[in-house]
Amino acid sequence: xxxxxxxxxxxxxxxxxxxxxxxxxxxxxxxxxxxxxxxxxxxxxxxxxxxxxxxxxxxxxxxxxxxxxxxxxxxxxxxxxxxxxxxxxxxxxxxxxxxxxxxxxxxxxxxxxxxx
Amino acid sequence: xxxxxxxxxxxxxxxxxxxxxxxxxxxxxxxxxxxxxxxxxxxxxxxxxxxxxxxxxxxxxxxxxxxxxxxxxxxxxxxxxxxxxxxxxxxxxxxxxxxxxxxxxxxxxxxxxxxxxxxxxxxxxxxxxxxxxxxxxxxxxxxxxxxxxxxxxxxxxxxxxxxxxxxxxxxxxxxxxxxxxxxxxxxxxxxxxxxxxxxxxxxx
Numbered sequence: 323x324x325x326x327x328x329x330x331x332x333x334x335x336x337x338x339x340x341x342x343x344x345x346x347x348x349x350x351x352x353x354x355x356x357x358x359x360x361x362x363x364x365x366x367x368x369x370x371x372x373x374x375x376x377x378x379x380x381x382x383x384x385x386x387x388x389x390x391x392x393x394x395x396x397x398x399x400x401x402x403x404x405x406x407x408x409x410x411x412x413x414x415x416x417x418x419x420x421x422x423x424x425x426x427x428x429x430x431x432x433x434x435x436x437x438x
Numbered sequence: 439x440x441x442x443x444x445x446x447x448x449x450x451x452x453x454x455x456x457x458x459x460x461x462x463x464x465x466x467x468x469x470x471x472x473x474x475x476x477x478x479x480x481x482x483x484x485x486x487x488x489x490x491x492x493x494x495x496x497x498x499x500x501x502x503x504x505x506x507x508x509x510x511x512x513x514x515x516x517x518x519x520x521x522x523x524x525x526x527x528x529x530x531x532x533x534x535x536x537x538x539x540x541x542x543x544x545x546x547x548x549x550x551x552x553x554x555x556x557x558x559x560x561x562x563x564x565x566x567x568x569x570x571x572x573x574x575x576x577x578x579x580x581x582x583x584x585x586x587x588x589x590x591x592x593x594x595x596x597x598x599x600x601x602x603x604x605x606x607x608x609x610x611x612x613x614x615x616x617x618x619x620x621x622x623x624x625x626x627x628x629x630x631x632x633x634x635x636x637x638x639x640x641x642x
Contacts, residue, residue, distance in 0.1 A: 338579040343467035
């Protein structure tokens, strides 16, 4: 490398020094990201009920509900349990029970999170 | 997609994304600013970059195999900037605000002595073809190495090395032309030394 190129690189480092982002940008961006990270609804919407046929997947939607909000999740779980308790004979097996419960959880959670 | 994504808990992903954001906000903003030459557009570009990054973060993590995600972030910004220009069918609307940039980076004495040389360098950078200018921004504003730049630009390591070398060569010529067509203000010792050094280069 020539001396001239070396000097030019020194000048380039000075001329193209990093630029600090404005504080207002950081505040706005962090606020936006925070509101997005609080949304767990997408996780439930993206979940296909068919996947629930594999019992190994049953824990994941429950985790999404927890992320979505402790108070809302607690209410959803309470309602789902109450409904299942009311009509235990109407569910024709473990798989149907799981699917139906997950439909209830998804609908209720979407309603709760959507009304925030 | 051939690779199965190993899903992480959302809280863990969010925490990791938060780290990525804190670590690279300045990088993305610096890239955006030098790329578009305007603070307002740079803010929009930075915001859109991180929102897109959040949407695809899990997949990017899975496919990065532990490599740094900065090139991926800068590539998002690069693509968004290209879209911005395509949508508006224009180049950067205004030249990089030298006063703001330089004043933030140098003391008054340094500013007086070095402003002319730095202005010539910035002028030269603006005149470079897009890919050469971007490579120099990544190298000198963000401190990225050849491999990172290669990933951000979607080129091979070798092609990137050549790109940067040619960019510096062309910039050297542009700065030299600027020095001969625009008399240096103040004629500082530093400026004369730089001009002499730039004028003494040997050709390939």
